[in-house]
Amino acid sequence: MMDAQKRPLPSYAKAIVAFLLFVQLAPILIIIQTAFKTPRSLLESGSFSLDGWTLKNFHRIFVEQSLAPDLLNSIGIAFGSMLLSVSCGSLMAFALTRWQGPARKHLLTTLLVARLLPPVALALPLFLVLRGLGLHDTHGGLILAHTALNFPLATWILMPFMDSVPRALEEAASLDGASRAQTFLHVVLPVNKTGLVVAALFCFLMSWNDFLFSLILAGSAVKTAPLTLNGYVTGFGTEWGPLCAGACVLLLPVFALSFKLHQHMIASPTQGGVKGA
Amino acid sequence: MLSAKSQRSLLVFLFPGCALLTLLIGWPVLESAVSSLSVSANTAGQSDTFAGIAHYKTLLSQSSFWNALWLAALFTITTTSLELVIGLAVALFLYFQRSLPRVVEILLILPMFILPVVSGLTFRYIYDPNDGPLSFIFDRLGYEPAAPLADSFWAFWSIVVQDIWRMWPFLFLIIYAGLKALPRSAQEAARMDGATTAQIIRYVLLPALRPTLGIAAGLKIMESLKVFTEVYVMTGGGPGESTSLLSLFVVKQAFHFFQVGPASAASILLLALGMSLAWTVTRMQNRPTVAGGASR
Numbered sequence: 001m002m003d004a005q006k007r008p009l010p011s012y013a014k015a016i017v018a019f020l021l022f023v024q025l026a027p028i029l030i031i032i033q034t035a036f037k038t039p040r041s042l043l044e045s046g047s048f049s050l051d052g053w054t055l056k057n058f059h060r061i062f063v064e065q066s067l068a069p070d071l072l073n074s075i076g077i078a079f080g081s082m083l084l085s086v087s088c089g090s091l092m093a094f095a096l097t098r099w100q101g102p103a104r105k106h107l108l109t110t111l112l113v114a115r116l117l118p119p120v121a122l123a124l125p126l127f128l129v130l131r132g133l134g135l136h137d138t139h140g141g142l143i144l145a146h147t148a149l150n151f152p153l154a155t156w157i158l159m160p161f162m163d164s165v166p167r168a169l170e171e172a173a174s175l176d177g178a179s180r181a182q183t184f185l186h187v188v189l190p191v192n193k194t195g196l197v198v199a200a201l202f203c204f205l206m207s208w209n210d211f212l213f214s215l216i217l218a219g220s221a222v223k224t225a226p227l228t229l230n231g232y233v234t235g236f237g238t239e240w241g242p243l244c245a246g247a248c249v250l251l252l253p254v255f256a257l258s259f260k261l262h263q264h265m266i267a268s269p270t271q272g273g274v275k276g277a
Numbered sequence: 278m279l280s281a282k283s284q285r286s287l288l289v290f291l292f293p294g295c296a297l298l299t300l301l302i303g304w305p306v307l308e309s310a311v312s313s314l315s316v317s318a319n320t321a322g323q324s325d326t327f328a329g330i331a332h333y334k335t336l337l338s339q340s341s342f343w344n345a346l347w348l349a350a351l352f353t354i355t356t357t358s359l360e361l362v363i364g365l366a367v368a369l370f371l372y373f374q375r376s377l378p379r380v381v382e383i384l385l386i387l388p389m390f391i392l393p394v395v396s397g398l399t400f401r402y403i404y405d406p407n408d409g410p411l412s413f414i415f416d417r418l419g420y421e422p423a424a425p426l427a428d429s430f431w432a433f434w435s436i437v438v439q440d441i442w443r444m445w446p447f448l449f450l451i452i453y454a455g456l457k458a459l460p461r462s463a464q465e466a467a468r469m470d471g472a473t474t475a476q477i478i479r480y481v482l483l484p485a486l487r488p489t490l491g492i493a494a495g496l497k498i499m500e501s502l503k504v505f506t507e508v509y510v511m512t513g514g515g516p517g518e519s520t521s522l523l524s525l526f527v528v529k530q531a532f533h534f535f536q537v538g539p540a541s542a543a544s545i546l547l548l549a550l551g552m553s554l555a556w557t558v559t560r561m562q563n564r565p566t567v568a569g570g571a572s573r
């Protein structure tokens with residue numbers, strides 16, 4: 001019957017799973033093994049043998065070239081946008097789940113549309129505005145640009161969490177004389193720790209993954225790591241070793257977070273990509 | 278507790294977010310709407326002049342714009358339909374074999390989390406005619422090394438392959454979640470009546486899944502419209518214009534050819550397209566058939 005919970009997989013099913021895993025993981029394994037080999041050892045040992053593994057490529061990108069400052073830029077910008085988006089987003093999400101004002105529906109629609117918009121459509125408009133503000137090619141400009149994408153996302157993720165806070169808790173606080181702001185800071189936020197963490201992780205990842213805005217709204221004075229990585233591709237032949245080493249570094253936080261985020265994505269990816277508490 | 282005073286105190290909470298939306302979405306969109314309708318001044322002191330729909334006319338008269346639109350549509354249709362089929366097949370398969378550890382599921386969907394730039398560069402490496410694994414395999418099999426990204430026909434399909442690898446897990450996740458949320462009683466009743474697994478899929482599961490499949494397809498169509506980085510790092514839109522999707526066209530117009538007017542017009546058109554799609558998807562989510570829809 002349906003209850004196959006404890007039954008081991010039949011062998012044809014194992015074969016299918018193995019095939020899917022191979023297809024999905026082979027490109028990633030290719031990057032990893034190229035990152036740890038020099039071009040010569042790649043040719044001599046063929047594919048997945050352990051001979052000739054080396055850290056030379058990592059030495060190249062961190063010591064001879066300078067990936068580190070660009071990585072710091074990436075991290076700083078991702079943190080900045082994360083903080084801005086989550087702080088404004090949590091206020092907005094809280095208010096939107098309590099407020100009954102006339103414009104509530106319009107705000108919700110605006111947020112959802114903003115969350116689904118193609119970033120390319122915003123690239124040139126943001127460029128015009130940031131140039132006007134003198135923020136082109138600055139950390140602040142990129143933080144703001146990423147926030148244009150992250151703020152609607154954070155709000156959307158946080159709304160179900162905010163909604164699940166029992167109103168009785170707030171009423172009790174206000175009976176004890178706490179103001180709305182105090183209630184928010186000392187009652188609502190602590191209860192929503194999970195939601196805040198999930199929203200923060202998604203924002204960080206969105207910003208970390210961004211290439212388009214870094215390309216168009218910055219790129220000379222302020223350069224993020226994805227841009228640097230693409231710079232390793234040249235017309236005269238690409239050194240895939242260092243490039244793959246850089247790719248591995250960029251993938252580290254992504255893979256580390258994917259386990260945490262997967263948990264929140266299963267339930268309902270349609271709902272802001274995550275599940276409520 | 279919903280006194281007028283406490284309602285008003287919430288406005289303070291709304292303020293920072295509304296300011297952000299105005300600064301980062303409202304103003305930019307307005308600014309580019311204006312520049313799509315005006316000729317910018319050449320010298321300081323001169324003010325912009327109204328150009329009407331001249332930029333839109335320029336845009337619509339360019340064959341490269343129609344090419345970009347066609348490629349975006351082709352890309353969207355092929356990737357969405359293929360990924361829908363793969364996602365549905367894998368979801369159904371796993372649904373009937375429910376003893377898979379969670380780690381296997383995560384490994385299967387891992388490509389979804391990868392940075393677009395890394396995904397694009399990885400496939401550029403795989404397709405590389407000199408050092409790439411694909412050429413290596415071709416060489417071992419005794420064929421000429423392949424250079425699909427330099428071929429105006431294969432470049433497009435190489436990009437489609439990259440997208441399928443990366444994005445079918447996205448559709449799988451949505452469909453699998455929808456599948457697991459279905460009540461089991463109907464299938465069990467069908468099973469009692471002697472229905473085969475194929476019949477259960479065809480007559481019980483698929484009809485119940487229709488709304489989920491609609492949302493999955495809608496969200497993927499939105500995602501296809503967003504695709505830029507992968508294509509940019511793999512081919513840069515080339516060879517020629519063979520992979521110049523709408524998103525690449527807009528960026529090229531604005532930042533390679535400095536055609537701010539027509540590029541703004543294209544951005545506005547893209548925004549309109551994105552907004553109408555987003556609105557449609559939102560409407561689908563609001564249907565009562567889907568548990569936990571977007572409207573609250």
